Amino acid sequence: MDGIAVAPYGPKWMANRKFFYSAMRTMGLGKRGIEKCVIDEVPYIVEELEKLCSSDELFEPSSVFDPAVLNVLAYFTFGNRYSYQDEKFKELIHINNEFFQKAKFLNQPEFFLVTLIPGLHKYWLPQCFRKIHKFVKAEIKHHRQHLDPQNPRDYIDCYLNELNQTSDQSELSELGLEMSIMDLFQAGTETTATTLRWAVLYMVNNPHIQENVQSEIDNVLGFDQLPKYEDRTRMPYCEATVLEVQRMASITPFGLLHCSEEDQKLGGYHIPKHTCIMPSYHTIHFDPKFWKNPNEFDPCNFIDPNGKVGTRDAFMPFGGGLRICVGMNIAKQELFLFFVAILQKFTLQLPDDVKSLDDEPIPGMTLAPKPFRV
Numbered sequence: 001m002d003g004i005a006v007a008p009y010g011p012k013w014m015a016n017r018k019f020f021y022s023a024m025r026t027m028g029l030g031k032r033g034i035e036k037c038v039i040d041e042v043p044y045i046v047e048e049l050e051k052l053c054s055s056d057e058l059f060e061p062s063s064v065f066d067p068a069v070l071n072v073l074a075y076f077t078f079g080n081r082y083s084y085q086d087e088k089f090k091e092l093i094h095i096n097n098e099f100f101q102k103a104k105f106l107n108q109p110e111f112f113l114v115t116l117i118p119g120l121h122k123y124w125l126p127q128c129f130r131k132i133h134k135f136v137k138a139e140i141k142h143h144r145q146h147l148d149p150q151n152p153r154d155y156i157d158c159y160l161n162e163l164n165q166t167s168d169q170s171e172l173s174e175l176g177l178e179m180s181i182m183d184l185f186q187a188g189t190e191t192t193a194t195t196l197r198w199a200v201l202y203m204v205n206n207p208h209i210q211e212n213v214q215s216e217i218d219n220v221l222g223f224d225q226l227p228k229y230e231d232r233t234r235m236p237y238c239e240a241t242v243l244e245v246q247r248m249a250s251i252t253p254f255g256l257l258h259c260s261e262e263d264q265k266l267g268g269y270h271i272p273k274h275t276c277i278m279p280s281y282h283t284i285h286f287d288p289k290f291w292k293n294p295n296e297f298d299p300c301n302f303i304d305p306n307g308k309v310g311t312r313d314a315f316m317p318f319g320g321g322l323r324i325c326v327g328m329n330i331a332k333q334e335l336f337l338f339f340v341a342i343l344q345k346f347t348l349q350l351p352d353d354v355k356s357l358d359d360e361p362i363p364g365m366t367l368a369p370k371p372f373r374v
């Protein structure tokens with residue numbers, strides 16, 4: 001196992017994770033910093049939503065969020081974004097979503113059979129995994145042919161440069177690059193797009209909160225000024241609302257599986273070596289010890305008495321420890337900037353005959369709202 005999310009704790013995981021951070025820094029200094037990738041996507045989201053609204057038909061917001069978040073990662077890794085109508089891109093979204101659905105199998109007991117019988121994974125791996133792999137390999141081949149070592153354009157170029165400079169003993173490899181990209185797509189698209197769908201759901205179910213958000217946007221940005229990530233310091237209510245969406249939705253209720261490397265003591269319990277551990281972030285996010293009215297959607301959970309946004313130890317949407325989400329800073333920027341840009345231009349409403357949306361999630365590896373239309 002190579003890459004980041006699926007790699008076991010060890011030198012390969014460490015090298016790929018470290019490389020991801022260093023690429024973010026390198027690219028952050030250039031024209032294609034992650035914030036630019038996100039901001040550049042905003043006009044396309046607005047345009048797509050305008051098109052959908054003008055038809056008077058209700059629509060499911062994932063038709064906009066899926067391509068938008070995948071485009072940010074495509075921009076970061078492949079160096080270009082795709083038109084939402086591009087057939088190749090539609091196919092990539094389809095196979096990426098399909099793979100995510102299949103990956104729910106990872107939480108089932110059958111998965112342990114796959115890990116116990118050597119070689120079985122070759123037969124079990126679903127077709128969509130092979131398709132994404134083929135797509136990523138083709139992009140890497142294309143990048144290798146057009147690589148200019150002095151001007152790395154994106155994540156793949158930075159990684160290839162590093163491979164060309166390092167020795168055979170390096171823990172980085174072409175397979176590590178392929179797996180890392182697939183991890184970023186897998187871990188970084190459904191999670192972010194699903195959180196945005198929850199944001200829409202909570203806004204239509206709580207119109208008074210939507211009004212407060214919009215009035216802050218009107219005061220700080222007006223109707224035309226594009227939001228920047230630094231604006232969040234002047235927009236505490238919007239920032240707190242996004243954090244509250246993450247708490248209430250708790251889309252990764254158990255994070256990823258962890259395993260103790262040694263015998264450990266934790267909270268007075270003895271954890272033997274090689275115990276499988278699933279932290280329950282969902283429990284922490286709804287614990288009345290930490291939250292006044294945990295079952296109520298209330299952005300004030302994150303606003304301190306001075307009106308400033310403060311986070312809490314009992315808030316862990318991105319997990320914690322050594323394996324904390326590597327895409328946390330990308331996701332935070334996407335959530336804030338997309339959320340603000342949408343509510344700057346649109347008011348989200350339910351059809352006349354619907355009072356509120358069902359906020360019971362569909363159970364799974366991530367907690368998603370049931371399909372809905374606005």
Ligand code: HEM
Pocket residue numbers: 004005006017073183184185187188189191192195251252255256257317318319320321322323324325326327328330331
């Ligand atoms: C709202 C969006 C997101 C949420 C809620 C989320 C949440 C998480 C959580 C809970 C974990 C597991 C941490 C643990 O086991 O303690 C994780 C891991 C991970 N996430 Fe995210 N994530 C999000 C977005 C992203 C994005 C945008 C990317 C990529 C750009 C990404 C890439 C990863 C990777 C590669 C890992 C595995 C890290 C490792 O094992 O070292 N995630 N994420």
